[in-house]
Amino acid sequence: MAEIVRKSSVDEILNHWILAGSCILLMITGFAFLFHMEAVASVFGGFNTMKEVHNWGGVVFTLSMLYSMRHYLKDAFEYDADDAQWFKVAGGYLSHKVKVPPMGKYNPGQKLYYLAVVGAGIAIALSGFAIWFMKDNGTIMLLAHLVHNVAFCIFVLAVPVHIYLGTLANPGTFKLMVSGTLPLEEAKRRYPKWMKAAGKM
Amino acid sequence: MANETKNRKGMMVTPELCIGCRACQVACKSWNQLPGTKTTNNGTYQNPPDLNSTAFNLIRYNEVPGQENPVRWLFVSRRCMHCEEAGCMTICPTGAIYRTADGAVAVNRDKCIGCKLCTNACPFDVPRYDAENKMTKCHQCSDRTAAGMLPACVKTCPTGALKYGDRDEMIKTAKSDGFKTIYGEQDLSGLGTVYAFKDEPKLYGMKENPTIPGSVVFWHTYLKPLSFIGLGGVVAAAAIHYLAIGPHKEKEEV
Numbered sequence: 416m417a418e419i420v421r422k423s424s425v426d427e428i429l430n431h432w433i434l435a436g437s438c439i440l441l442m443i444t445g446f447a448f449l450f451h452m453e454a455v456a457s458v459f460g461g462f463n464t465m466k467e468v469h470n471w472g473g474v475v476f477t478l479s480m481l482y483s484m485r486h487y488l489k490d491a492f493e494y495d496a497d498d499a500q501w502f503k504v505a506g507g508y509l510s511h512k513v514k515v516p517p518m519g520k521y522n523p524g525q526k527l528y529y530l531a532v533v534g535a536g537i538a539i540a541l542s543g544f545a546i547w548f549m550k551d552n553g554t555i556m557l558l559a560h561l562v563h564n565v566a567f568c569i570f571v572l573a574v575p576v577h578i579y580l581g582t583l584a585n586p587g588t589f590k591l592m593v594s595g596t597l598p599l600e601e602a603k604r605r606y607p608k609w610m611k612a613a614g615k616m
Numbered sequence: 617m618a619n620e621t622k623n624r625k626g627m628m629v630t631p632e633l634c635i636g637c638r639a640c641q642v643a644c645k646s647w648n649q650l651p652g653t654k655t656t657n658n659g660t661y662q663n664p665p666d667l668n669s670t671a672f673n674l675i676r677y678n679e680v681p682g683q684e685n686p687v688r689w690l691f692v693s694r695r696c697m698h699c700e701e702a703g704c705m706t707i708c709p710t711g712a713i714y715r716t717a718d719g720a721v722a723v724n725r726d727k728c729i730g731c732k733l734c735t736n737a738c739p740f741d742v743p744r745y746d747a748e749n750k751m752t753k754c755h756q757c758s759d760r761t762a763a764g765m766l767p768a769c770v771k772t773c774p775t776g777a778l779k780y781g782d783r784d785e786m787i788k789t790a791k792s793d794g795f796k797t798i799y800g801e802q803d804l805s806g807l808g809t810v811y812a813f814k815d816e817p818k819l820y821g822m823k824e825n826p827t828i829p830g831s832v833v834f835w836h837t838y839l840k841p842l843s844f845i846g847l848g849g850v851v852a853a854a855a856i857h858y859l860a861i862g863p864h865k866e867k868e869e870v
Contacts (some may be wrong), residue, residue: 449840451711462710466729508857511865550732557736560707561831564839571847579854585864 420519420602420615423595427486430479431592437476437573444469445567470547477540480533488533490519491526497608498523507583520609524580531573539566624719626628626698626783627770628790630812631820634691634777636661636675640769644673647757647768667694669746670851672754672770678821692820693769693778696721696742696754697800698808703737703828712751719783719808720756737803739826756780756808783810804828814826 423431444465447455459465497516501523507515521529545559582589591597603610610616645652650670655663662677673695681689698721705713705721712727713734728751735741743751757767761780765771770780779786783806787798789811799817800807803826813820 418802436671445757445841448709449843451709456710462712462729466731509861511861546731546733550735553736556733557829557831560733560736561835561839564843568839568843568846571843572850575847575850575854576624579857583858583863584854 418599419596419601420613421596422484422591422602422606424538425595427483428595429593430482430486434479434483437472437479438570439446439477440472440568441469442567442574444472448565467591472544473540473547475541476536477544480536480540484533487521487526487529487606490521491508491529491533494523494526498526508580517607518605518609520606528573528577535566535569535573538562539570593614622785622804624700624808625756625761625781626719626786626807627695627767627809628779628786628812629693629809630777630779630790630795631690631692631776632777632795632812632814633657634675634693635639635775636689636691637774637776638663638675639673639772640693640778641674643768643772644754645670647760648672667742667744667753669744671750672696672752676821678819680819690813690820691777691786692822693809695809696756697804697826698754698756699739699803699826700805700807701828703803703832704743705740706828707733707737708834709733716756716758716762718756718758718761720758720761721808722755722758723751723753725750737828737832739828740823741766783808786810 416495433443439517444459446452448462448469456462456465459468497518500516501518503521504510504515506522506524507513518540542559542562546563547553549555549559580588581592587597587601599610599615603616607616644650650672653664653670655669656663658665660679662675662679664671664674667674675850676690676692676694678690678692680688680690690860700719700721702713702715702721705715709731710727710729712723712724712729716722728750730745730751732743732745732751734743734751735745742753744753746752757765757769760767766780767778770778773779784843787801787810790798790810793812795812795814797811797813797815797817799811799813799820799822801810811817811822818824
């Protein structure tokens with residue numbers, strides 16, 4: 416029987432889906448606010464209830480985003496020569512003929528995506544709380560409104576890419592965020608530097 | 617967005633005709649069933665000191681030192697300007713602030729979520745929030761005008777300092793009556809509350825060159841479309857990538 420290695424811990428997987436669920440909920444309700452989508456608001460029972468869902472969904476998202484740092488933040492800041500080469504070949508996504516350098520646990524695209532989520536996440540959370548609780552300060556309200564929307568644009572552009580790359584573009588990846596485990600042979604092939612560091616290769 | 621509303625109705629304020637009786641304030645409270653607010657005397661007839669959630673209009677008692685008289689008393693009606701380019705309406709996240717068929721800017725209480733963004737997008741500091749955290753302001757008595765009646769304040773005004781009617785015609789009349797300055801004719805693509813002045817608007821305590829905050833304009837012009845087009849673009853790019861280049865193939869890498 417093939418040996419199985421664990422890539423994602425149970426709490427990481429759970430937190431990932433809390434983060435993903437709250438993020439998508441916030442994006443849907445955010446879009447509904449941005450474009451006054453009455454039909455979407457009706458699903459929540461009107462704009463007033465949707466506001467509560469959006470606000471408290473934001474609390475869940477913020478906590479989950481902060482918790483995710485213990486899983487990814489350290490890796491997200493470490494880049495090496497292979498990572499630089501990875502960018503040169505665009506991760507092998509633009510052509511199947513190029514040689515993609517060996518990767519660690521995460522490729523630099525994932526690491527940058529995580530930094531974008533944390534950066535835009537902190538910005539959207541802080542500005543969101545400002546809009547929620549600092550209504551009497553006009554300057555802060557307008558600044559927060561702008562920051563909230565800029566960060567929203569970053570999420571709108573980045574999240575679909577993450578979903579695509581985590582599902583259709585890389586068959587087998589989605590399963591990894593459900594079970595958290597994969598066969599050792601597969602891990603050696605896909606994450607050789609991580610396996611070497613773990614002493615399995 | 618300039619003058620999109622056809623046959624736009626408006627309010628003409630002529631301070632030179634105003635005697636400062638404040639019947640307009642009373643009529644507004646009467647029609648809109650708004651309670652009075654307790655205030656203290658602070659040395660002016662202006663009362664309440666500014667708009668509040670139960671005072672949709674008020675007369676500003678402007679004391680201006682003049683050449684002939686030691687003081688000139690200018691009574692200026694303050695209320696929502698019903699801007700053609702309304703910052704409050706632009707920023708409102710629920711569409712609670714809307715334009716009536718006559719061109720007034722009104723609020724749907726049920727849709728207001730009390731976010732107070734409109735307060736900050738308004739160039740004239742008009743929106744107020746009531747005890748239920750709903751935005752309130754002058755709606756040009758849209759419930760009366762829709763039934764062919766005059767706004768309560770105009771109906772009650774004894775001197776014609778407040779008029780309601782076809783905006784363009786009222787401006788034309790005011791100009792032919794010799795009023796040099798029409799405040800609000802062009803500002804924000806044309807205000808729904810216009811003022812006929814004999815002197816500079818500054819003298820009457822009016823805001824010069826009112827504008828919607830730049831961040832709101834930027835957000836509305838660029839960020840809103842970017843979020844929508846961006847989402848569509850990214851999804852389309854993913855679909856094209858899947859079809860043209862295809863998913864990652866495990867085997868070839870070994």
